[in-house]
Amino acid sequence: MPEREVKVFDDLTALSRAAAEVVFELANRAAAERGLFSMVLAGGGTPRKLYEILASDPFAVKMPWKDVHLFWGDERFVPPESPESNYGMVNRAMLEQVPIPAENVHPVRTTQFNTASEAAADYGTEVEKFYSANDNDSESKRWNFPRLDLVLLGVGADGHTASLFPGGDELAETRKLAVAVRAPENYETTDRVSFSLPLINNAANVLFLAGGREKRQVLDAVLNDPNRAREKYPAAMVDPADGRLIWFLDREAAG
Numbered sequence: 001m002p003e004r005e006v007k008v009f010d011d012l013t014a015l016s017r018a019a020a021e022v023v024f025e026l027a028n029r030a031a032a033e034r035g036l037f038s039m040v041l042a043g044g045g046t047p048r049k050l051y052e053i054l055a056s057d058p059f060a061v062k063m064p065w066k067d068v069h070l071f072w073g074d075e076r077f078v079p080p081e082s083p084e085s086n087y088g089m090v091n092r093a094m095l096e097q098v099p100i101p102a103e104n105v106h107p108v109r110t111t112q113f114n115t116a117s118e119a120a121a122d123y124g125t126e127v128e129k130f131y132s133a134n135d136n137d138s139e140s141k142r143w144n145f146p147r148l149d150l151v152l153l154g155v156g157a158d159g160h161t162a163s164l165f166p167g168g169d170e171l172a173e174t175r176k177l178a179v180a181v182r183a184p185e186n187y188e189t190t191d192r193v194s195f196s197l198p199l200i201n202n203a204a205n206v207l208f209l210a211g212g213r214e215k216r217q218v219l220d221a222v223l224n225d226p227n228r229a230r231e232k233y234p235a236a237m238v239d240p241a242d243g244r245l246i247w248f249l250d251r252e253a254a255g
């Protein structure tokens with residue numbers, strides 16, 4: 001049975017500090033073993049503190065940035081300068097402060113295409129090309145999906161993760177690496193691009209970060225009744241077949 005862990009922290013700062021240590025340990029191991037660490041970033045508000053910590057001492061200096069390659073698990077179909085851009089949030093919180101080579105940063109190209117579908121197809125090709133060129137680990141090609149080293153995810157109160165929302169047709173995707181999504185109307189920027197479930201579930205490590213009381217109910221379902229939750233909540237459908245699944249919660253979210 002692959003590794004499953006749930007850890008509860010006093011607050012978001014303690015959670016984010018612990019998450020930075022996990023990132024640091026995985027990055028250094030992957031860099032030492034393969035000279036490459038692929039890390040998929042989450043959007044929204046929860047991970048911002050983690051990105052700020054990775055951009056501060058000691059991580060800004062000690063992370064193996066030259067071997068780190070960054071991807072986005074989902075992106076709103078807006079320009080990078082939009083306040084709703086996940087790339088823009090990460091850029092302000094971390095990228096502007098760390099010595100990561102520009103060619104190691106792989107954002108969704110949201111301004112070169114007219115539709116989220118075109119951007120999703122392009123992003124899937126980008127990930128595939130990156131892996132074909134850089135990852136000769138035969139294990140990573142299991143089920144024909146690249147094996148990402150670490151996928152960071154958040155979870156919405158409705159159980160969405162990345163930009164995979166309950167009831168979305170894209171939950172049934174079995175081939176594509178990235179999909180175009182129309183988020184529910186009550187969400188910022190309904191046009192989105194998201195990694196697909198099979199790509200996420202082929203990762204070596206998945207780390208969920210969740211904070212706040214509003215997540216308590218969905219987390220109770222996902223963590224304590226996963227089989228039923230899996231029928232409804234995309235966050236419960238994340239179950240890396242051959243990878244480590246870790247949940248970091250603050251006390252507010254854990255209940």
Ligand code: 6PG
Pocket residue numbers: 042043044045046047074075076086153154155156160161162163
């Ligand atoms: C996004 C995120 C999304 C986020 C959840 C939780 O683009 O909004 O990728 O999946 O992780 O909505 O958001 P918070 O961390 O802000 O609660």
